[in-house]
Amino acid sequence: MNKNREIKIKTFGIFDFVNGAFMCLVIAVTAYPVLYVLFASISDPADFASHKGLLFYPLGFSLEPYKLVMKHPLIMRSYLNTIIILVLGTATNMLFTSVGAYVLSRKNLKFMAPIMIMIAFTMFFTGGIIPNYILVNNMLKMGNSYTALIIPGAISTYNLIVMRTYFQGLPDSLEESAKVDGATDFTVLFRIILPVSAPIIAVMILFYGVGHWNSWFPAMLYIREREMFPLQLIMREILLQNSSDSMVGTITDTSIKADISESIKYSVIVIATLPIVTIYPFLQKYFVQGIMVGSLKG
Structure with a gap:
């Protein structure tokens, strides 16, 4: 009796460990792209442009890309x-x-x-x-x-x-x-x-x-x-059609212009995503209840 109980406890402990490790991996894979974009947007443009590989913290600090984005006429x-x-x-x-x-x-x-x-x-x-x-x-x-x-x-x-x-x-x-x-x-x-x-x-x-x-x-x-363009269409132009160059037209140094143009793209992503990320926690408590009850019957 005690032996069977010990086996069950041991099995349950292994399951908890594997399940917890897997969920941590899922969280890391899901959260890292978001953190990468955030860190890239506030990093120093020159330091970020010279960086290769993964990014786990901001490289320096600069809000210049955000200032240039806010100056964009549209x-x-x-x-x-x-x-x-x-x-x-x-x-x-x-x-x-x-x-x-x-x-x-x-x-x-x-x-x-x-x-x-x-x-x-x-x-x-x-x-x-x-x-x-x-x-x-x-x-x-x-x-x-x-x-x-x-x-x-x-x-x-x-x-x-x-x-x-x-x-x-x-x-x-x-x-x-x-x-x-x-x-x-x-x-x-x-x-x-x-x-x-x-x-x-x-x-x-x-x-x-x-x-x-x-x-x-x-x-x-x-x-x-x-x-009349919505934000996502302007963001698409900036990300895919290199219209970020128009935001840095006053900068004469071509190397600096190229560096900050890359940072501007990440800044636009943050600006476009922030409102939804801010609102979601207030609705999250209803989310699971509503979608489960609304999809189980019939």
Whole structure:
């Protein structure tokens, strides 16, 4: 009896050690690229340019790349554009997704199966880039406007299904008692269902918000005026098209210009990532609860 217990304790200890070591490795592999970008952005440009290999700490200290980025004529404007798209887009997403999820979660909805098949069909088959461009730009006349970045993606099929599943898990008595008092479906949704659905709402806001913040391809297709570019599209230009050279035009020394141009790229990445990293901890406590409850049933 004691021998079997000792074997179990020993086995459990080995599992804990291996599991802990593996998780530490995963954390290191995940965190190192983030730390590398951060350290590179605040390192002295000359020291960083001459450094080869891994980077575990800042090489000197300099905020000059950040100062040059902030002087870029379109950085702050693109920040404002992204915030506008984020706020309007996420609000639109939440309105349409919550209404659609509520309707699809009702047990008395007719033709439920065919409707869900048509909705799920869009997850696997789409019209493609060219038909979408013709639809949005030529037929709907949304070209060169923020509506082209918001309306076509107003509902994510995956998020709709997750939110619908969460609503299905709520007690039927919530709706029944409200209907007895004469409440309409809109009253039930906005005054009863949504107030008790904080976890799934936080998850949906996080999903949609991160999607809008990181999106650049639709803007590249539909937005023609550079003053309307979102932050990610400006960052793409800096990273891929070497437009960082325009930020260091006043520097005459070519070696210094090359060094600081490289540091500017990392600084832009930090500036673009910082808001999402800052907001995530406030929503993280809802994340696991919302996504698990919204994906287990049905």
